[in-house]
Amino acid sequence: MIKDFIKEAAASLGFDACGIARAEELKEDADFLNRWLKAGYHGEMYYMEQNFEKRINPQKLVPGCKTVVVTLLNYYIDCPSPTDAPRIAKYAYSETDYHKVIKQKLRQLENEIKNKLGENCFSKEFQHVFVDSAPILERRWAERAGLGWLGKNTQLIHPGLGSYVFIGILLLNIEVEPDLPISSRCGKCKLCWEACPTKALSENGLDARKCISYLTVEYKREIPTDFQNCLAGFIAGCDICAEVCPWNKKWAVSHIHDELKPNSHILNWKYENWEHLSSADFEEIFHHSALQRIGFKKIKDNIHFAKKFDALSKNK
Numbered sequence: 001m002i003k004d005f006i007k008e009a010a011a012s013l014g015f016d017a018c019g020i021a022r023a024e025e026l027k028e029d030a031d032f033l034n035r036w037l038k039a040g041y042h043g044e045m046y047y048m049e050q051n052f053e054k055r056i057n058p059q060k061l062v063p064g065c066k067t068v069v070v071t072l073l074n075y076y077i078d079c080p081s082p083t084d085a086p087r088i089a090k091y092a093y094s095e096t097d098y099h100k101v102i103k104q105k106l107r108q109l110e111n112e113i114k115n116k117l118g119e120n121c122f123s124k125e126f127q128h129v130f131v132d133s134a135p136i137l138e139r140r141w142a143e144r145a146g147l148g149w150l151g152k153n154t155q156l157i158h159p160g161l162g163s164y165v166f167i168g169i170l171l172l173n174i175e176v177e178p179d180l181p182i183s184s185r186c187g188k189c190k191l192c193w194e195a196c197p198t199k200a201l202s203e204n205g206l207d208a209r210k211c212i213s214y215l216t217v218e219y220k221r222e223i224p225t226d227f228q229n230c231l232a233g234f235i236a237g238c239d240i241c242a243e244v245c246p247w248n249k250k251w252a253v254s255h256i257h258d259e260l261k262p263n264s265h266i267l268n269w270k271y272e273n274w275e276h277l278s279s280a281d282f283e284e285i286f287h288h289s290a291l292q293r294i295g296f297k298k299i300k301d302n303i304h305f306a307k308k309f310d311a312l313s314k315n316k
């Protein structure tokens with residue numbers, strides 16, 4: 001079966017899971033996304049307003065596509081944060097930016113599928129390999145492909161791996177039998193909503209303007225005074241709504257991917273190391289990493305607020 005071949009090829013390339021969904025319009029998600037954008041929850045991520053039709057319909061993104069192949073790569077790493085150090089979310093721990101790692105693996109998967117099933121499986125005109133940056137609702141596709149459910153923290157939770165998984169997408173021009181979605185196991189739990197330090201989560205989804213991940217990674221101007229204290233201790237992303245999730249406590253185990261080897265500076269540096277970091281050192285040490293995307297100046301600003309408000313919150 002084509003489906004088994006794709007899944008076996010994905011596993012042999014090191015992906016932790018792979019699922020298949022039928023490429024079709026996401027009508028309910030269109031309503032949700034519309035409300036989310038109208039409420040301004042995307043903050044200054046103006047790219048989220050663009051390509052609305054493509055975002056809710058992969059056939060508009062890649063005309064002729066029939067199937068969404070979704071891959072997961074575990075990025076969890078079990079290690080305590082050093083004391084007197086800022087917090088960095090686990091997505092950014094690796095020496096090499098995950099976008100590069102996953103894109104390379106997806107291209108290998110594409111080649112294997114082409115070798116077996118022919119060149120016509122993929123669009124020749126349109127980009128069809130995606131990680132993170134394209135207008136496609138990756139978590140919804142992962143859910144549709146039977147790879148987990150969308151938790152109340154809005155993250156995809158895989159039964160067996162938890163939520164510390166990166167999602168990769170390949171759009172195919174041939175029909176492949178889809179997998180069946182699984183139901184949510186959140187039940188009455190709301191631990192993530194309660195633990196979120198900025199109360200960014202609710203039944204309306206995530207208000208990114210309040211999310212530490214948005215403030216530390218995406219927000220490019222000076223952080224407004226009212227929000228500076230949200231950064232207490234954080235300089236790149238936030239994992240709190242994942243850390244408190246009982247399913248991560250049950251399932252998340254350290255990955256074994258050499259390509260995602262953690263950066264030793266991230267594991268060991270304290271505030272003072274980060275404060276003394278020069279632009280040249282930043283370039284040299286983090287050139288290939290996800291921190292490079294945040295940029296030296298933004299990281300420096302984040303360190304300033306993180307340390308100041310970390311100290312204030314500890315002295316309360």
Ligand code: B12
Nearest residue numbers: 029032089132138155156166167203205206213214237238
């Ligand atoms: C913009 C973005 C962000 C923004 C906004 C996050 C958000 N929740 O939308 C910010 C910068 C805050 C962010 C943070 C993070 N992100 Co991000 N992000 C994205 C990006 C580029 C788009 C997400 C998006 O479309 N948001 C729009 C909203 C409306 O969509 P949504 O919340 O997914 O909701 C949809 C469905 O759930 C559905 N829906 C229908 N009914 C309902 C009802 C309810 C109540 C809800 C909640 C949803 C819902 O409708 C929505 C539209 O389809 C994706 C990559 C991609 N192209 O998909 C990565 C992505 C979602 N991010 C990822 C990661 C790893 C993170 C962080 C964990 C990083 C970190 N540690 O700091 C945090 C997690 C924060 C959180 N709780 O979500 C991973 C998620 C992996 C996973 N297991 O889920 C992705 C898929 C990237 C990747 N390729 O791996 N991210």
Ligand code: SF4
Nearest residue numbers: 196211212238240241
């Ligand atoms: S990433 Fe942090 S700030 Fe954002 S929703 Fe989760 S707990 Fe809240």
Ligand code: SF4
Nearest residue numbers: 151152186189192245
């Ligand atoms: S903490 Fe609870 S509500 Fe939140 S995602 Fe996990 S199981 Fe669902």
